[in-house]
Amino acid sequence: xxxxxxxxxxxxxxxxxxxxxxxxxxxxxxxxxxxxxxxxxxxxxxxxxxxxxxxxxxxxxxxxxxxxxxxxxxxxxxxxxxxxxxxxxxxxxxxxxxxxxxxxxxxxxxxxxxxxxxxxxxxxxxxxxxxxxxxxxxxxxxxxxxxxxxxxxxxxxxxxxxxxxxxxxxxxxxxxxxxxxxxxxxxxxxxxxxxxxxxxxxxxxxxxxxxxxxxx
Amino acid sequence: xxxxxxxxxxxxxxxxxxxxxxxxxxxxxxxxxxxxxxxxxxxxxxxxxxxxxxxxxxxxxxxxxxxxxxxxxxxxxxxxxxxxxxxxxxxxxxxxxxxxxxxxxxxxxxxxxxxxxxxxxxxxxxxxxxxxxxxxxxxxxxxxxxxxxxxxxxxxxxxxxxxxxxxxxxxxxxxxxxxxxxxxxxxxxxxxxxxxxxxxxxxxxxxxxxxxxxxxxxxxxxxxxxxxxxxxxxxxxxxxxxxxxxxxxxxxxxxxxxxxxxxxxxxxxxxxxxxxxxxxxxxxxxxxxxxxxxxxxxxxxxxxxxxxxxxxxx
Numbered sequence: 001x002x003x004x005x006x007x008x009x010x011x012x013x014x015x016x017x018x019x020x021x022x023x024x025x026x027x028x029x030x031x032x033x034x035x036x037x038x039x040x041x042x043x044x045x046x047x048x049x050x051x052x053x054x055x056x057x058x059x060x061x062x063x064x065x066x067x068x069x070x071x072x073x074x075x076x077x078x079x080x081x082x083x084x085x086x087x088x089x090x091x092x093x094x095x096x097x098x099x100x101x102x103x104x105x106x107x108x109x110x111x112x113x114x115x116x117x118x119x120x121x122x123x124x125x126x127x128x129x130x131x132x133x134x135x136x137x138x139x140x141x142x143x144x145x146x147x148x149x150x151x152x153x154x155x156x157x158x159x160x161x162x163x164x165x166x167x168x169x170x171x172x173x174x175x176x177x178x179x180x181x182x183x184x185x186x187x188x189x190x191x192x193x194x195x196x197x198x199x200x201x202x203x204x205x206x207x208x209x210x211x212x213x214x215x216x
Numbered sequence: 217x218x219x220x221x222x223x224x225x226x227x228x229x230x231x232x233x234x235x236x237x238x239x240x241x242x243x244x245x246x247x248x249x250x251x252x253x254x255x256x257x258x259x260x261x262x263x264x265x266x267x268x269x270x271x272x273x274x275x276x277x278x279x280x281x282x283x284x285x286x287x288x289x290x291x292x293x294x295x296x297x298x299x300x301x302x303x304x305x306x307x308x309x310x311x312x313x314x315x316x317x318x319x320x321x322x323x324x325x326x327x328x329x330x331x332x333x334x335x336x337x338x339x340x341x342x343x344x345x346x347x348x349x350x351x352x353x354x355x356x357x358x359x360x361x362x363x364x365x366x367x368x369x370x371x372x373x374x375x376x377x378x379x380x381x382x383x384x385x386x387x388x389x390x391x392x393x394x395x396x397x398x399x400x401x402x403x404x405x406x407x408x409x410x411x412x413x414x415x416x417x418x419x420x421x422x423x424x425x426x427x428x429x430x431x432x433x434x435x436x437x438x439x440x441x442x443x444x445x446x447x448x449x450x451x452x453x454x455x456x457x458x459x460x461x462x463x464x465x466x467x468x469x470x471x472x473x474x475x476x477x478x479x480x481x482x483x484x485x486x487x488x489x490x491x492x493x494x495x496x497x498x499x500x501x502x503x504x505x506x507x508x509x510x511x512x513x514x515x516x517x518x519x520x521x522x523x524x525x526x527x528x529x530x
Contacts, residue, residue: 037291037292037302037303038285038287038288038291038292038302038499038500039292039302039355039497039499041497042353042355042497098502099504100504101503101504103495103504106492106494106495109492110491110492113487114487114489114490114491116490117490166490167490169353170296170300170400170401170471171296171300171398171400173398
């Protein structure tokens with residue numbers, strides 16, 4: 001028996017966009033009607049990029065939602081974060097394999113000469129150590145350092161959204177929406193961090209007073 | 217002398233397409249299968265009028281490249297007035313009313329006024345032109361246009377010696393163009409050419425594709441085609457032609473002056489600041505191919521830019 005029946009459903013939902021994409025690619029490969037437009041590789045680029053940012057934002061929403069609404073979803077945070085890495089990897093593979101077919105001259109020129117690409121690449125690179133350190137044993141071993149390292153997710157999400165903003169030709173509506181959501185999520189973190197800190201210092205203060213009382 | 221050919225379409229298609237390519241193209245037709253395309257074809261087929269075009273020195277028969285599938289030409293478009301996605305124009309452009317249509321002509325010319333499409337374009341002198349079209353987004357097509365040289369129209373309008381540039385505007389009508397409300401670009405869409413570019417025989421005012429009148433999403437009822445420049449210079453659904461002394465400030469120049477210049481000549485050596493222009497993907501192909509300078513029309517047009525620094529005048 002499966003202990004948590006919600007988990008397989010979560011995996012299915014997170015995989016769904018990519019399964020749909022693979023199905024459409026299979027149709028494309030077989031010369032059948034598909035939904036990838038007349039320029040499938042560009043469509044795949046946009047599709048996998050959009051889902052990367054969506055999963056990054058969803059993974060960042062887990063903690064606030066769990067705390068505010070008391071949802072018991074914290075245990076799914078790691079899986080959702082890994083799906084962001086999964087879609088980012090598809091995005092990167094599509095770019096290097098399908099789009100430029102290992103044309104490293106052009107790829108390296110892109111990454112080092114064009115800030116939009118540089119930001120995207122930095123974001124993806126930062127995501128790699130986070131994905132690697134997602135096993136239970138490593139989390140245990142790293143302790144507090146794990147939390148510190150995984151705060152990088154905010155930085156790399158900024159990189160991802162800036163990359164998206166810069167790549168768009170004219171219509172920046174979607175990256176602006178994403179940036180707004182990220183701002184709210186970051187604002188919540190700063191707010192809860194500050195209130196926690198003031199609570200802690202209050203406690204410390206009252207503790208000190210007790211101590212004083214005992215001493216005197 | 218222009219020689220009339222009754223069915224120029226089969227003839228010219230065979231000319232540019234070898235049997236092997238032809239088969240590939242059949243496969244691609246199956247493959248391109250933008251799901252909605254089959255549904256879209258019927259209404260356009262019903263509306264579209266067959267055009268008869270004559271042979272001409274610039275018909276592009278020497279382009280030994282495969283024609284892009286009609287469904288891709290109809291279903292993969294940048295026409296922001298109808299939406300930002302590539303499939304939006306084919307989904308939404310049915311709301312465009314192209315008949316009646318009037319074009320305002322003003323500026324430095326002897327014959328200003330308001331004209332109908334038939335006043336400007338002699339439908340008995342239509343020519344077929346198979347041109348490469350290179351989008352600034354690094355994809356390309358090969359399109360069999362039908363139209364007349366823009367120079368034929370300009371001659372009718374008799375520009376004065378003060379006319380150094382030709383300026384064009386696309387229709388701006390919120391009732392017909394749902395995406396205007398988004399204001400992504402400051403409407404109407406504006407484009408322009410230097411007079412010598414406008415008078416060049418390759419510069420086409422198109423009224424058709426694949427032997428039929430233009431579909432709305434392709435810029436009906438008349439649009440500009442400048443094959444050696446990036447596709448965005450090909451202003452669609454034109455309602456205004458003006459003769460100016462000064463260089464027009466075009467829509468893309470306003471939006472991002474560091475990225476889009478007035479000339480916008482296809483040039484693999486000058487990168488777009490955000491992506492390389494060295495290679496392009498021909499719609500229907502898997503891998504990219506090298507982009508040709510002036511989109512392969514250098515022999516005809518390079519002299520227009522003699523002595524100019526193309527890196528500065530991008």
